[in-house]
Amino acid sequence: MAETLHSLTALGHSEPETHAAGPCRIAERFDVALASLAARKGREADVERAAKAAGVPLPGPARWKDGAPYAAFWVAPGMWFVEAPFASHEDIVAHLKPAFGDAASITEQTDAWVCFDISAAELSPLLERLCNVDFPGAPDGFATRTVIEHSGCYLVKRGPGQVVLYGSRSSARSLLHALETAAASLA
Amino acid sequence: MTQSNRIAGGQIDRSRTFRFTFDGRTYEGHPGDTLASALLANGVRLMGRSFKYHRPRGPLSAGSEEPNALVQLRSGPRQEPNTRATVAELFDGLEATSQNAWPSLKFDAMAINDRLNTFFTAGFYYKTFMWPASFWEKVYEPIIRRAAGLGALTREEDPDEYDKGFLHCDLLVIGAGPAGLTAALTAGRAGARVILADEDFRMGGRLNAETLEVGGKAGADWAAGIVAELSAMPNVRLMPRTTVIGAFDHGIYGVVERVSDHLAVPPKGKPRQTLWRVYSRRAILAGGATERPIAFENNDRPGIMLAGALRAYANRWSVAVGDRVAVFTNNEDGLRSATDLQAKGVDVVAVIDARPGGSVLPGIRHLKGAEVIDAQGRLGLTSITIRQANGRTETIRVTALGVSGGWNPNVNITSHHRSRPVWDEAIQSFIPGPDAPHGLTAAGAAAGALSTHGALATGQAQAIAALADLGITAKAAALPNAEDAPISITPKWYAAGGKGRAWIDPQNDVTVKDVKLAQKENFTSVEHLKRYTTLGMATDQGKTGNVLGLAIMAGLTGRTIPETGTTIYRPPYTPVAMGTLAGRSRGKEFKPFRLTPSHKWAEEQGAVFVEVGMWLRTQWLPKPGETHWRQSVDREVLATRKSVGICDVTTLGKIDIQGTDAGAFLDKVYCNTFSTLAVGKCRYGLMLREDGMVFDDGTTARMGEHEYVMTTTTANAVTVFRHLEYCRQVLWPEMDVQLISTTEAWAQFSVAGPNARKLLEKLVDQDISDAAFPYMGAGSITVRGIRGRLFRISFSGELAYEIAVPTRYGDALIRALVEAGKEFDAVVYGTEALGVMRVEKGHVAGNELNGQSTALNMGLGKMVSKKKDAIGMVLSQREGMTDPNGYRLVGVKPVNPEGRLTAGSHFLEIGAAPVIENDGGWLTSKVYSPHLGCDIALGYLKAGDQKMGRRMRAVNLLAKPPTETEVEIVSPHFFDPEGERLRG
Amino acid sequence: MIFNHPILGPRDAQEFVYLGDASLMRRPDGMTAGIEAFHDWLYNRDNPAGEHRELWYHEQGDRSWLVVTRNTVTHEVIRVELARDVAKAMGRTK
Known part of the structure; x- marks a missing residue:
């Protein structure tokens, strides 16, 4: 048997990447x-x-x-x-x-989803620019579907500064761009 | 002349100086100034020209209600028209120019309109631009557009960013004057989540413009103290420079934050403005009140302004608008302007008080029962003519006049759901009516409580009441001492003098004369008055003029003001830039892109992409030397038919359907039968809408006893999923069916052509011989050890498979397929070649699935089973939809192989005139078939199945002149009609 | 608008897709009802100024179909139910 198939992350890399944007850290999860x-x-x-x-x-x-x-x-x-x-x-x-x-x-x-770990000291300022979720009002462990950058996502609140975000895999780059743009505007 | 009109005090920061320009001249101002206050400080009163008559104008107000002082701010791509100088916060280097004036603000050629005013009366548009109708587009509209419209854009792209966002709160407080601050403080101390929004850059509202004390402190200082306390509360969000533009359903408010408007250029990454969607559980409107003028002849002269504005410029911005000042009032508040200005050392030459009796101000010439009836000074006020109680007229030399006709509560937002304001006799104005938007109450001046004490008390009371609704207990703290004087107003709307014009709505140049004309022509309802005269239809929405106009109409018709009624308001409260409404959704960020698993590889190959919904799909892949897309597409088609081609088909919708009723469920949603499909097989399915039209099509495979995988078209992936959820939840709620989309979970490639199997055998770990994996087979496989799926289906008419692996392996799979395909000269083809092959094969796609076509139209009538109750089955049998002479899918070939076909062309019999009665149908899809060496098309032709072999004309009626091609009607199956290749 | 979702609480109507009058739930049986009955069911609707029952789909949420009773004049949302529950109560089965 020939060698097996290699895998690519949703962002198109062989290894997941972490991006620093404004006060936020956006890490692609591939695990x-x-x-x-x-x-x-x-x-x-x-x-x-x-x-x-x-x-x-x-x-x-x-x-x-x-x-x-x-x-x-x-x-x-x-x-x-x-x-x-x-x-x-x-x-x-x-x-x-x-x-x-x-x-x-x-x-x-x-593989239907791209998964991001998003963290900052406080994520409300980022999320209020992205989606209609009442993030400060939500308890830890809150999970919801919401719309970010015109597409459906699942957002899981792990803490006030910790979120796991699932977005549609095909628009991973657009989603990351939206996250980075919003995060940069917080600087 | 440097800030010649500056006086002492105020809330400007004199330690720093800003330089700015207006019409090319440089001036100086200070932080805390607005453009208007800084210009006035420099003795500049003339700031604009009116809309219709091009009358010279200066600011009427000191706030967002401003109708006159509209300027163009900034230059180049950031140039912004119609900016109110009264709210434009000064910054160093600000550039402003006047607008609606040519060649200059002081000499405006269009001011000829002022001389021709008898032609430009109410209803001018309706009377003048009546006929002929064809003149509208070509003659009238361009003339109107050139003459009207105020400022201009440079048409360069705005380089700034605009953002949107979402906020949540228990209580939204609109306005940070004494009422709003008290409401926010009361709620903030109770622990509620509060948003306090104010359009001004300095919170405090009127307190910043007054000398009144609150709790023994200067009002502005008291306000600053409250703001400091609020800003320390984590549950309170203070939003200065933020306008609440509209109330929407169920506590949603549109809110515009001017993040960087007060800066020359936004800081890197920061938006210029942000449009917030605020979700509030309760809201308090504490938006204050707007002063209104009194109409008299030439009351639009620069230098004549609202009395409250005159003292705001003095108290807050340390500007004496004129060296000799008079005040014309009908209420107690107007007197404050006189006393405040006098206290600032300004020469107050007269107070013209329309009220006959009452006390007289000490040390000021206070004329009771008097009126201002005319004003002089074309480019700036020089004198006023007054008429005293005894009828004697007198001309008084003044350079500024403050006018107060009373104060109108800013009820606008309470009207956004059609609530009609109600008349309050005591303050002679409208206050919020019943049926305000749910959860919204008003406090302070907005509610008609015009005193400072009234504002504090109602602000607190409304906050307590609003929070009580939410189950939050708020304490009533002791209120600070504040004035509580009644406004003591006597109605005065129009001080008639001679025959000159008296302005009501200065921006749209609506005068008392126009209201009279409207009344004479029987446009007496307020709604007619508004449309006929354009009263209140300018960018200021009549904030200063509306009540005045309808009060004058009431007087003319002999009705009371409540009988006359008022128009209501719509969002936005103040103008909103288009860029703000668009937010970040512009250019390439208009919508997200969806990339296919082969995107990276295709990019490397120089593929041409096409937008299919949000997807970017490979349209074709040019090879070196190919200069025309047809060369690439023809090559891709021919190579596929000759050997093998590979195409990314991931974008097709995939839905996993499981459950013990999955088969029965599919029988309901497809017009053909799926419950009988064997495990490991797939079938083409046709989905109808209830009206009998075809909704979607695709192949569905049975992967297990209770497990199917449905394929939808790319375009309908979302709507089909929604429809299936509807069917299982609403129509057949007892069915055991579970759905989940897997469109993106699998990278799926079509491998088509005579060598498709040979190619796949190099990658697939299992036996996929014809015996092991027959035509329409489906099943799980492994691809070099990775779990995958294989479907033996064909869209091209070739021996073909669709192979899928988890998306992360898609990039590797396309590379592996290309590599393994080298020995077969495999090609990768794009959507164009896909389209060519499907037309050659006679398969329907988007152009045929147009929502107006039945299975019968498509030649698929036999697929509609009448033995089961499937969606659309019953109504597909309606008369008209079963017409034997109705449209049928046909193939179309030009009689002359050189003949060109155009999709959208209509079928006409030879010799028939191109009229609707002779219309035979139309060409839906056209391609060039390299296989047949000519254009071919599919089309819907009436009784098409009976017209095989017939010659007709395909007429393109959209071409000028219309073009036509003689065509032969043929079977839509141009290629391998018996399907022998599929089963190879 | 805000719908008070029976499971998820208040959610913005922007997350939902509107289908139409909830009378659509009364789909006739295709094997017994004729064209007339289907036609009447599919096309003939009341258009009340006032209380109206509507089908909305929580596409950007939990994918529940809801029956929203709404006043078309005031936009007041009077009741929000899971369409599945309403359908079952109506006797809809398989």
């Missing part, structure tokens, strides 16, 4: 495996049981919950995005399917 997990109709209890056994947190609406190896955030009624370390869980569906069987619909989402 997260992501899958959607949706309970099948009438199987909600089975999903809860299986999740518990497999160590998959199933937080309530608009929440992200940490765990090991899985973390997860709520995206829709009965549906979560499950995060895991890419190195150990690249084929995340293959890891989750045995645990949930036919109780859940599970789909790989890893």
Whole structure:
């Protein structure tokens, strides 16, 4: 067999990059495996049981919950995005399917998204220029879909100065440009 | 002449001096000045020309209500027309020029309009530019546009950035005068999240312009103390230089922050302005009040201004507008201007008080029951004519006159949802009416509480009430002592003198005479008055003139003012630059770009990209020596058909559909059947709208018992997903179906051509022989060890596959495909070649899926199963949609191979006139087929299926003159009609 | 406008996509109802000045379809429900 396929980050590099912009640090994450997990109709209890056994947190609406190896955030009624370390869980569906069987619909989402870690002493000034999320009013662990740069994103608040942002992978460069421009205007 | 009119005191920073120019002359001013205050300090009263008559004008006001002193600010690409000098904050190096005057502000040729004023009366537009209708576009509009319009743009691109943002608060306080400051303080101390916005660069509102004391301190000092306390509160956001421009539904306010307008050039990275969308739970309008003039002849002379402005210039900006000053008032507040100016050492020669009785100011010539009836001085006031109570007239030499006809609460924002202000007899003005936007209350002068105490008290009370609605308890602190005098106003709208014109709306040059004419011609409703005379339709929206105009109309019609009513206001409160509304969405940042997984590789190859929605797709890939796109496209098509071609098809929508009812669900949303599809196979699906028209098409594969992967067109990826969610949540909520988009998760490439399999066999780890992976097969594979998917589907009519890997491997896959394809002379083709091949094959795409076509029109009528209840099935059988002579998809070839076809051309029979009755349909898509060596097209032709072989004309009616080509109607399947290559 | 989403609380209407009158939920059964019934259902709507039930999709949110009861004159939002719940209560099944 010839050599395998190399991978590129959403920004088009072989290794993820970190950008400093204004008071913010914007780091592309390339180490997260992501899958959607949706309970099948009438199987909600089975999903809860299986999740518990497999160590998959199933937080309530608009929440992200940490765990090991899985973390997860709520995206829709009965549906979560499950995060895991890419190195150990690249084929995340293959890891989750045995645990949930036919109780859940599970789909790989890893490469549908670009993932950014955004940090600063205080992120409100950045986010209020990007999206309509009431960031200062939201608790840590708040997770929501929102619109940044005309496209849908998932924003997870880890703390007042710490955010994980998932944006559509194809527009990663435009999204980064928007983040950097807004961050530069804070300087 | 350096700041000859500067007097002592004020809130300007004399330790620093700014130099600026107006019409090329250099002047000096100080930080804290506005352009108007600095010009007035230098003895410059003439700042502009009026809109219609080109009358010489100076500032009427000291604030955002200014109708007259409109200037062009800055130069070059930053030139900004119609800027109010009264709110333009002075900076070092500011450049301003007058506008609407030629050749100069002092001698304006268009002032001839002033002499011709009898022609330019109310309704002038409607009466003059009536007919012929064809004159509008060619003659009238250009004339009007040249003569009217105030300032000009340079047409160079604005180099500054504009931003947008979102803010959230419990309480938005609009205006930082005594009422707003008290409201914000009350709420801030209660722990509420507060935003306090004020259009001025210095918070404090009227307190900055008054000598009144609050709590034993100068009002301005008290305000500064409150601002300091508020700025220390983490829950309070102070936003000076920020105008709330509109109230929108449910507590949303549009707010413009002038981030860098007070600087010559914005700091690097900073926007010039930011448009904020503020989400408030409650809001208090504490926007103060605007003084209104009294109409009298020639009351628009430079040097005549509102009495409150006259003393604002003296108290706040240390400017005596004139050396000899008079005040004309009908209320108590006007007297403050006289006493304040006198205290500043300005010669106050007379107070002309329209009220007959009452006390008299000591030490000032205070004439009771008197009126100003005329003014003199063309380029600047020199004298006024007054009429005393006894009827005697007298001319008094003055260089400035302050006029006060009372104060109008700034109710504007309360009207943004159509609430009508109501008349308050005590202050002779309109106050906010019922049904103000939900959550918005008014306080202070905006609510009609014109005294300082009234402002403090209502500011506090409204804040407590607003927070109580939110369950937040706020304490009522002891209010500082402040004046609480009534305004004691006696209505006075128009002091009639001779036959001259008396201005109501100075910017649009609406005079008392115009109101009289409107009344005579029966335009007596306020809405008609506004449109007929243009009263209040200028950039100042009639902030000073509206109430005056309708009060005069009330007088003419014998109705009361409440009976006459008032027009209401729309956003924005003050003019907003277009750039601010656009924000960062301009040029290349208008929308984001979506890049395909092969983008990096294609860029390296010098690919030409095309925008498809937000996607940038490879349109074609020129090879060295190719100078015309057709050379590249023809080569890509021929090479694909000859051997193998590769195309990035990632942009097509992909939706993962799982659940025990997934098959039954697809049977509902597709007009054909999917529940019977075998696992490991795919099928072409046609999706209808309920009205029976085709919505979308694509291939859907069954990956498992309860697992399908749907493909949509690139254009409809989002709308199809929305539609599927609608079907599963709303129409069939008990179905077990889960959906997730995977469009971006997979990099997908089409590999098409006779050698497609041979090429893929070099990369795919599994057996993909025809037996193992037959036509329309689908399944999971690995590509050099990486998990992937393979679909044996074809859009080109060739033996073809679509191969997918997780997107991060897409770049590697395109490179691997190209590398492995070398031995087959593989090409990578773009959307143009894709389009050529699909037309050759007779596949429908965007031009045929136009939202007005049925499956029958497309020749796919048999796909609509009537054995199941699918969306669109019933209404697709409507009469008219099943017409056997309706449009059918046909192929079109020129009779002469050299003949050119144009998409959009219409079918006409030979010899038929090009009239609608003879229209046979139209050409939807046209390409040059290198395979056939001529233009070919698809089209919708009436009864097209019965016209195979017929000769017709394709007439391009848009060409001038119309062009036409004789064509032959053929099957849309130009290429391999039996589909033998697909199954190869 | 702001919709008080039954799960997520107040959200800006900018995040939603409007479909139309909530009477669209009463889709006739295609195997039994005829063209007339479908035509009436699809095209004939009331256009009230006042209370109106509408279907909105939270596209930039949790992808819930909502039934929003809204006053078309005042824009007051009177009620917001999950369309799925409303549909089930109406007896819609598979």
